[in-house]
Amino acid sequence: MKIKILAAIIALGALSSFSNYESVPTGYSGKEDIQASEGELIMKKQDCATCHKIDKKVIGPSFLDIAKKYPMNDKNINYLSDKIIKGGSGVWGTIPMAAHTALKKDDAKKIAKYILSLNK
Template sequence: MKITYLLLGIATITLTSFSKDNFEEKYSKKTNTIEQQSDGEKLISKMDCVGCHKLDKKLIGPSYLDIAKKYSLNDKSINYLSDKIIKGGSGVWGSIPMAAHATLKKDDAKKMAKYILSLKK
């Protein structure tokens, strides 16, 4: 019985040593497998946006997907939304106002708006 377990253990170790996983791929840095975030997505994740908005669910404000459905991906919409992000406002999605982000640069707000609008399916 002990010999059977010993042989079974040796067989298991032998078979696992022939797996298709490459040692270097498995234990090296996996920089290629990390999804690349857009600049707009990075900016959104660093700001207070997540307190009011989610990707696919309405919280206090609309979801990013709802915003993308409402507006086309063009310069006019990007400029409009970037102004809304910087100045804040209310009335478009309900009575609760969106906080202003006056210290945000116009180019950063445009990157955020472009990312949101790119989510349109």
């Protein structure tokens, strides 16, 4: 069963890698807007778009759903950046999120800030 789920994730990832990644303006100004833009650029270099889209669930939740669930604060930025680096499962369903252990903590925080900035 685990092999079937893994095969499905890989197949969906391969198919979704052909889709266009859409950018959504953040709506914040000042330093947070710069970091959000940095986070978006870092995220585009990762495999995030394989499992996540801005406004619809694919394998994982949409970025907008994540932003709605977690208000923008230091606690949530740290929590989500840890999830991005370490991966995990159980919060949004049974399919685990892959770990991104090569990602620097500061870059993961910028990604988390960008995602949380989508909640307007």
